[in-house]
Amino acid sequence: QQQVKQSPQSLIVQKGGISIINCAYENTAFDYFPWYQQFPGKGPALLIAIRPDVSEKKEGRFTISFNKSAKQFSLHIMDSQPGDSATYFCAAYFSGTYKYIFGTGTRLKVLA
């Protein structure tokens, strides 16, 4: 119940295309869902986050779609660029636990 399942493990997209990464969870107590971006040799950095009372959040080319009934959320990267090539982690949190549960990560490569 504490797991967050992330797919795909790796993704190759052409420049200008849409990258889509999916995550699913079981525990309905989760109340905050962030996405992290990690470049090689660096620590993960917060990219965008959403709460379950909102179905979509957009920041620039990055959008989170949230489906509460299906217990799924996804990251969409519009107009993907080679500079977006990185590993992306979804995560989930519920108040009182003090810690996030991370997905296993998706390695994205955007071809020039």
Place this chain on the structure above:
Amino acid sequence: NAGVTQTPKFRILKIGQSMTLQCTQDMNHNYMYWYRQDPGMGLKLIYYSVGAGITDKGEVPNGYNVSRSTTEDFPLRLELAAPSQTSVYFCASRGPAEQGSGGYTFGSGTRLTVV
């Protein structure tokens, strides 16, 4: 601001040796965490702390110890290093925002190899 600083960046240990991975943050964050990252396995929580003097185990605490004597520092101790502890270790901190918002600030990691 330096954020979260980890030292060393790289280290090679022999089996059975011990070492301490250092982590310090200058954001006055109460919450601090140690994760290990293995290829294809995501981030696994080793230990965490909700404030000075308070620590608790995460998912994979065996073979590790922590202490939190100050708000700024959260060192991770490896006793009797084993090849299974070869990994990249990340320290992170988080402020007191409600309901987990604000996210973690991660350090740049320590790449440890045990041979």
